[in-house]
Amino acid sequence: MxxxxxxxxxxxxxxxxxxxxxxxxxxxxxxxxxxxxxxxxxxxxxxxxxxxxxxxxxxxxxxxxxxxxxxxxxxxxxxxxxxxxxxxxxxxxxxxxxxxxxxxxxxxxxxxxxxxxxxxxxxxxxxxxxxxxxxxxxxxxxxxxxxxxxxxxxxxxxxxxxxxxxxxxxxxxxxxxxxxxxxxxxxxxxxxxxxxxxxxxPDHQLAEIDFKSNENEPIKLFYAGLLGVAQGVYELCQNIELQNLNIELHIFGDGAEKLQIEDLIQQNPQKKIIFHGMLERQLLHEKLQSFDIAIVPLKTRIYGSVPSKIFEYTALGYPILYFGGGEGENIVREFNLGWVANVGNFGSLNSRLTEISGIGKSRIQTLKRQVFEVSEKQFxxxxxxxxxxxxxxx
CATH class of the missing domain: 3.40.50.2000 (Glycogen Phosphorylase B;)
Structure with a gap:
């Protein structure tokens, strides 16, 4: 060619x-x-x-x-x-x-x-x-x-x-x-x-996924990616409220905000946030097999931006909690890929988390299979x- x-x-x-x-x-x-x-x-x-x-x-x-x-x-x-x-x-x-x-x-x-x-x-x-x-x-x-x-x-x-x-x-x-x-x-x-x-x-080339879940564990929400200004993960960690919910947040990645995030977690163990650092892509995907929902944040609505994490993690069967506005928000809604919180509005985000905490892990397992099937056909x-x-x- x-x-x-x-x-x-x-x-x-x-x-x-x-x-x-x-x-x-x-x-x-x-x-x-x-x-x-x-x-x-x-x-x-x-x-x-x-x-x-x-x-x-x-x-x-x-x-x-x-x-x-x-x-x-x-x-x-x-x-x-x-x-x-x-x-x-x-x-x-x-x-x-x-x-x-x-x-x-x-x-x-x-x-x-x-x-x-x-x-x-x-x-x-x-x-x-x-x-x-x-x-x-x-x-x-x-x-x-x-x-x-x-x-x-x-x-x-x-x-x-x-x-x-x-x-x-x-x-x-x-x-x-x-x-x-x-x-x-x-x-x-x-x-x-x-x-x-x-x-x-993405091109994960997965015909099927063995979805793993432990009903006795909290719902595992995760962010995996760069810890930079555009993503606003440090601000997310400051404002997310998980103390009274059956949810914990796991963070994988590296970048400019890494040290701030680590310090915040160390000083506030009650926030139920766990930092894992940066993992190779294959190791990350293996580690995430028992996780439940991917959170995709942006610090502000950026015209033209559609975070690739939407496609990356739905292809692995993870529902999306989207917190970035714009066209990405429309995609999550159009294809029923999970939940949307108003960008920059942490009250809206915490309300969504309360809703997620109440639905239970068995319902999330069903949603994971639905998201995986949509991704195979549409993305x-x-x-x-x-x-x-x-x-x-x-």
Missing amino acids: GDILIISNYYPPEKGAAANRIEQLALKLHQNNYKVTVLCPLGNYPKGELFPEYKGKFSVTEKLQNITVKRLWIYPSVSKNILKRTLSVLSFSSVLFFYLLTKKTPNKIVIQSPPLLLSFISVLVLSLMRKKIILNVSDLWPLAAIELKALKKDSFSHHISLYFEQFIYSRATVIFGQSNEIITHIHSIFPKKECYLYRNF NLDFQIKNLINKGVF
Whole structure:
């Protein structure tokens, strides 16, 4: 079917939705007879420091599950300081700029956005080379940065970001949007741009699941993912009220809020929150087999954002307690995937938890099977990829 290059700021063994999303895309393209190469930074996320196997190296080429992965130098940082974060992205973008200018690349390129600077540099160079650019937009920047208060509206940085955003949309051949809201936003700027909905579906390849439950244990609610500003897990831990409920909250992950969360749990054992740290994906899934419900929070409603955890955990048979608003809320409601609490409203969240505590574990087991069946039928990655291939997108 030909060669495809994927440019991304994240790739396994890094953790998180972005790395998983790009890996799934690469593997599915390979399974459909494409020769896939991924261009990304040396592994460093989410800790913000180079993994031991990449320290002291400028570039590394690996073969992972038949995917050629070329990693280039980066100054890693996950600092909340926007200047340090920008420097980190700029460091990789600069190396990437010279790589694209001097190395032979395929005619078809998939570019992940955000980071906006990275996608701008990639689109700038590759559009001059008349490559077919498939832009994969997973979040709307700078709009999301404004909503998260990471960027000040009408600032110099905001106007630069708006220029980058419009440039990459205008020069892309085809655009994938992770949500209908993303596509609507892009069409509001470029009405005739060719866009396709591309959800972040997982590929667990499970024909059935052995649902485990112990009626004598509390209902096990869990969060598994990055502990960053956008997710608001620290604020969740501060405001969640489980003391008088038959529920306990388990947290798996790593990120900027990790130490705050650990301190809060240590000082407030009555809150019934257990922190497990970061686990490898396969180990995490094994650990979660006896758990009951996945909570998916966002600190604020972010236009265009649909957390991949909705698809990740319904594919494993977990009902969702969704606390993020927007299109994700609509998906949970439309497909009867669990419960919705109003984003940012902890009174609403705690009311939902009281409701869940009262229904009992046997009812949750039935709901788990229903959610798994819906996910198998509605959130199918193979069908999504083959549909795009048949339309000639790749």
